[in-house]
Amino acid sequence: xxxxxxxxxxxxxxxxxxxxxxxxxxxxxxxxxxxxxxxxxxxxxxxxxxxxxxxxxxxxxxxxxxxxxxxxxxxxxxxxxxxxxxxxxxxxxxxxxxxxxxxxxxxxxxxxxxxxxxxxxxxxxxxxxxxxxxxxxxxxxxxxxxxxxxxxxxxxxxxxxxxxxxxxxxxxxxxxxxxxxxxxxxxxxxxxxxxxxxxxxxxxxxxxxxxxxxxxxxxxxxxxxxxxxxxxxxxxxxxxxxxxxxxxxxxxxxxxxxxxxxxxxxxxxxxxxxxxxxxxxxxxxxxxxxxxxxxxxxxxxxxxxxxxxxxxxxxxxxxxxxxxxxxxxxxxxxxxxxxxxxxxxxxxxxxxxxxxxxxxxxxxxxxxxxxxxxxxxxxxxxxxxxxxxxxxxxxxxxxxxxxxxxxxxxxxxxxxxxxxxxxxxxxxxxxxxxxxxxxxxxxxxxxxxxxxxxxxxxxxxxxxxxxxxxxxxxxxxxxxxxxxxxxxxxxxxxxxxxxxxxxxxxxxxxxxxxxxxxxxxxxxxxxxxxxxxxxxxxxxxxxxxxxxxxxxxxxxxxxxxxxxxxxxxxxxxxxxxxxxxxxxxxxxxxxxxxxxxxxxxxxxxxxxxxxxxxxxxxxxxxxxxxxxxxxxxxxxxxxxxxxxxx
Amino acid sequence: xxxxxxxxxxxxxxxxxxxxxxxxxxxxxxxxxxxxxxxxxxxxxxxxxxxxxxxxxxxxxxxxxxxxxxxxxxxxxxxxxxxxxxxxxxxxxxxxxxxxxxxxxxxxxxxxxxxxxxxxxxxxxxxxxxxxxxxxxxxxxxxxxxxxxxxxxxxxxxxxxxxxxxxxxxxxxxxxxxxxxxxxxxxxxxxxxxxxxxxxxxxxxxxxxxxxxxxxxxxxxxxxxxxxxxxxxxxxxxxxxxxxxxxxxxxxxxxxxxxxxxxxxxxxxxxxxxxxxxxxxxxxx
Numbered sequence: 007x008x009x010x011x012x013x014x015x016x017x018x019x020x021x022x023x024x025x026x027x028x029x030x031x032x033x034x035x036x037x038x039x040x041x042x043x044x045x046x047x048x049x050x051x052x053x054x055x056x057x058x059x060x061x062x063x064x065x066x067x068x069x070x071x072x073x074x075x076x077x078x079x080x081x082x083x084x085x086x087x088x089x090x091x092x093x094x095x096x097x098x099x100x101x102x103x104x105x106x107x108x109x110x111x112x113x114x115x116x117x118x119x120x121x122x123x124x125x126x127x128x129x130x131x132x133x134x135x136x137x138x139x140x141x142x143x144x145x146x147x148x149x150x151x152x153x154x155x156x157x158x159x160x161x162x163x164x165x166x167x168x169x170x171x172x173x174x175x176x177x178x179x180x181x182x183x184x185x186x187x188x189x190x191x192x193x194x195x196x197x198x199x200x201x202x203x204x205x206x207x208x209x210x211x212x213x214x215x216x217x218x219x220x221x222x223x224x225x226x227x228x229x230x231x232x233x234x235x236x237x238x239x240x241x242x243x244x245x246x247x248x249x250x251x252x253x254x255x256x257x258x259x260x261x262x263x264x265x266x267x268x269x270x271x272x273x274x275x276x277x278x279x280x281x282x283x284x285x286x287x288x289x290x291x292x293x294x295x296x297x298x299x300x301x302x303x304x305x306x307x308x309x310x311x312x313x314x315x316x317x318x319x320x321x322x323x324x325x326x327x328x329x330x331x332x333x334x335x336x337x338x339x340x341x342x343x344x345x346x347x348x349x350x351x352x353x354x355x356x357x358x359x360x361x362x363x364x365x366x367x368x369x370x371x372x373x374x375x376x377x378x379x380x381x382x383x384x385x386x387x388x389x390x391x392x393x394x395x396x397x398x399x400x401x402x403x404x405x406x407x408x409x410x411x412x413x414x415x416x417x418x419x420x421x422x423x424x425x426x427x428x429x430x431x432x433x434x435x436x437x438x439x440x441x442x443x444x445x446x447x448x449x450x451x452x453x454x455x456x457x458x459x460x461x462x463x464x465x466x467x468x469x470x471x472x473x474x475x476x477x478x479x480x481x482x483x484x485x486x487x488x489x490x491x492x493x494x495x496x497x498x499x500x501x502x503x504x505x506x507x508x509x510x511x512x513x514x515x516x517x518x519x520x521x522x523x524x525x526x527x528x529x530x531x532x533x534x535x536x537x538x539x540x541x542x543x544x545x546x547x548x549x550x551x552x553x554x555x556x557x558x559x560x561x562x563x564x565x566x567x568x569x570x571x572x573x574x575x576x577x578x579x580x581x582x583x584x585x586x587x588x589x590x591x592x593x594x595x596x597x598x599x600x601x602x603x604x605x606x607x608x609x610x611x612x613x614x615x616x617x618x619x620x621x622x623x624x625x626x627x628x629x630x631x632x633x634x635x636x637x638x639x640x641x642x643x644x645x646x647x648x649x650x651x652x
Numbered sequence: 653x654x655x656x657x658x659x660x661x662x663x664x665x666x667x668x669x670x671x672x673x674x675x676x677x678x679x680x681x682x683x684x685x686x687x688x689x690x691x692x693x694x695x696x697x698x699x700x701x702x703x704x705x706x707x708x709x710x711x712x713x714x715x716x717x718x719x720x721x722x723x724x725x726x727x728x729x730x731x732x733x734x735x736x737x738x739x740x741x742x743x744x745x746x747x748x749x750x751x752x753x754x755x756x757x758x759x760x761x762x763x764x765x766x767x768x769x770x771x772x773x774x775x776x777x778x779x780x781x782x783x784x785x786x787x788x789x790x791x792x793x794x795x796x797x798x799x800x801x802x803x804x805x806x807x808x809x810x811x812x813x814x815x816x817x818x819x820x821x822x823x824x825x826x827x828x829x830x831x832x833x834x835x836x837x838x839x840x841x842x843x844x845x846x847x848x849x850x851x852x853x854x855x856x857x858x859x860x861x862x863x864x865x866x867x868x869x870x871x872x873x874x875x876x877x878x879x880x881x882x883x884x885x886x887x888x889x890x891x892x893x894x895x896x897x898x899x900x901x902x903x904x905x906x907x908x909x910x911x912x913x914x915x916x917x918x919x920x921x922x923x924x925x926x927x928x929x930x931x932x933x934x935x936x937x
Contacts (some may be wrong), residue, residue: 033697035776057805074697077752083699086807087779096813116813124877127885128924130915141920149845169848187915196848200836232833236791239915258931267835286838290852294930296937304787322930326852328702328860330838348826352838356861358854360930367765386933388854390861396697402760404735412760414827422862424901437903441862449827453762462761472860476892476900488794502797514897525797543800557912564891568875572800595801595875598883603805629805645679
């Protein structure tokens with residue numbers, strides 16, 4: 007249960023080193039809180055891990071090191087922020103260091119453990135009470151991003167950067183093969199690396215940068231038949247044959263290179279015209295290979311035969327150039343009026359080739375005759391080309407006494423050409439052709455501010471023509487409002503409201519989706535150290551769209567609802583050496599997936615001296631689905647931490 | 653008489669101007685520190701005092717302090733708040749951040765620099781001179797409804813491993829889609845972390861072609877598993893894959909897909925490569 011402890015040990019030692027050098031800077035701030043947590047889960051532990059995934063173990067609650075004004079010739083600003091790791095499924099380390107007129111360095115590292123084992127997703131046996139589903143993963147992601155600026159703020163600033171993003175680990179998936187589905191154990195390792203270099207320039211009013219990056223992506227996904235999964239998901243015989251797999255394995259490898267060019271230019275003319283231009287271009291070129299083999303008692307409708315063994319190899323290549331460029335202009339029309347104009351064009355295209363070579367061994371036709379091996383070769387070329395053109399203008403009125411307001415217009419034109427190979431098309435609907443869509447948007451808003459009172463309202467109307475995806479709206483309206491009342495220091499009442507309506511009255515679609523979300527927050531602070539907070543939050547969505555059942559071609563309405571109410575309350579005392587925080591929240595959804603999620607949390611921190619203290623934490627999560635008890639869990643977490651802030 | 657008045661006027665104007673200059677020259681940061689002792693003492697903690705050789709002084713932001721020095725009233729000193737305060741901040745910062753140009757969403761809503769940033773900090777604990785130590789708490793001051801969507805059971809967890817509002821949103825950006833950051837390739841910000849889902853694929857599906865991540869996912873938090881926009885998979889898929897009248901992108905599943913059977917209600921049991929595939933036209937692997 008002790009995961010990712012190495013970063014914790016390193017960070018703690020680092021903090022100790024800093025403490026030994028109090029004279030490093032004119033001013034320094036060091037804060038460390040590290041301890042141990044215990045987790046107890048009852049019920050569906052997989053669902054708990056999917057949602058929260060805390061474990062027993064050492065946890066770094068906080069490490070902050072901030073040094074300013076050092077005169078050591080190495081840095082005059084230095085900062086470390088770190089948290090997580092250990093029993094926490096995620097951790098983050100960020101270091102910034104800078105020496106005026108010399109360099110600026112940023113190192114950012116993030117680590118996540120991704121876990122998913124949902125009871126009903128991809129689970130044909132859910133009605134039999136068998137959980138979780140057959141799609142699970144337990145993978146680690148490591149991300150590192152480093153950027154170094156040399157001579158920051160000077161006329162020319164060289165920039166060097168490096169990025170690393172890796173995800174790896176086991177999982178399970180399914181494979182529809184031989185007229186059954188088989189569970190596979192998979193092992194994935196994918197890595198993206200980027201080196202980048204560029205120059206920024208600073209010519210007073212005008213600044214900009216050009217950065218060239220080189221990305222490499224490598225992926226290997228190995229899948230094997232899971233132990234005991236040879237019988238497949240379906241107990242039914244196919245044409246009198248019990249479909250089984252004795253072995254099944256495949257490996258998919260992808261390698262890709264992507265040069266990335268980005269540039270921006272910002273400046274202005276005089277005091278009243280601002281200019282901001284940007285451009286990004288990325289040219290992906292990738293190659294994929296697949297090697298697969300299987301044996302067993304299997305059926306293929308594609309070749310209308312039984313077969314006992316199978317081998318497949320696939321070679322694919324994708325080319326995907328894309329670019330986007332934009333220009334924004336800002337005009338100050340006097341001290342109270344401003345005009346913003348923007349234009350952006352995006353282009354993305356894909357050319358893909360795939361050669362799929364399949365060899366069916368020891369085949370028989372459905373009459374049980376004509377034994378032979380059969381080779382199936384499919385050569386596919388696919389592609390699409392998409393262009394987006396966006397134009398917007400906003401007029402802003404500011405400082406009109408207690409009022410401010412704005413009004414804006416935007417139009418977006420989308421053109422999509424899809425060219426799909428005939429070999430891919432099973433039924434001649436909706437897979438290729440040219441699709442055009444245009445959306446005109448008008449929005450306006452106004453605010454009123456005086457004393458401790460703020461009111462803000464905005465309204466937006468979007469008018470689209472043709473839908474590309476069926477869920478695209480033709481008409482959309484959105485109304486939002488916020489009221490903030492804080493007449494005295496110790497009282498604040500905040501209310502927000504948003505309603506969104508998406509519609510498409512096309513008789514073959516009939517999309518009608520409404521969302522309302524409103525909330526009220528009350529915050530009381532009768533004395534400076536005490537804050538009492540309460541909130542009520544309601545989220546309602548109700549959508550309907552026609553769909554066609556594939557098995558009988560009947561048309562019906564797809565209905566989805568969410569009717570969720572959240573109530574929470576908390577209290578916090580923040581004294582000199584005594585900090586107490588506690589709260590409770592309950593979230594109940596009565597929509598398509600009815601559930602209730604109750605949370606209790608508490609934290610007590612006591613500083614015995616100026617430098618040393620302890621903290622204790624407790625939280626409880628209870629998740630219940632009224633229609634599916636197998637998903638329920640309850641989890642308690644206790645933590646004890648040592649605080650150190652010299 | 654007229655000439656005399658002009659001469660007198662010129663003399664008075666000269667005296668006034670020279671007097672003002674004299675007073676302004678006379679005011680120094682030390683004078684300010686006599687009354688504002690705590691602020692003056694903490695100034696060395698401030699990045700503004702560290703970033704340049706010519707350290708900005710009180711009057712660089714607060715204007716001429718002569719009258720304030722004489723009278724000591726709040727009305728006699730410029731306090732940079734609201735739009736006027738933003739103009740002053742942007743006098744230096746406008747070009748150091750390309751996103752400041754172009755009508756940022758907060759400015760148009762009457763939210764200016766001083767609402768989120770606090771220049772005179774008394775601790776160097778808070779990053780970026782924010783008014784609160786946690787950037788998410790700053791956003792939640794107004795956007796508490798959006799922040800609370802992370803309380804839903806499925807989706808991202810705010811604050812975990814540095815996942816902050818500003819990881820995906822640019823607080824100095826524009827409204828709507830322009831409030832979102834983009835990956836360095838110009839792709840949606842989601843792909844900065846979830847790089848393995850970028851593709852492109854020989855057999856693409858939604859991402860980058862006709863829709864994006866938000867076509868199927870609720871990024872903050874969702875009441876539906878896998879942060880999807882629908883509770884059940886077949887419902888999510890069939891809302892697009894039902895070309896009843898044609899004209900939209902999305903194929904028709906073949907008639908063998910019997911939705912009465914659980915195996916067909918979970919489309920992804922077979923079509924596992926829902927983010928695209930290089931090896932299977934039907935996204936089976």
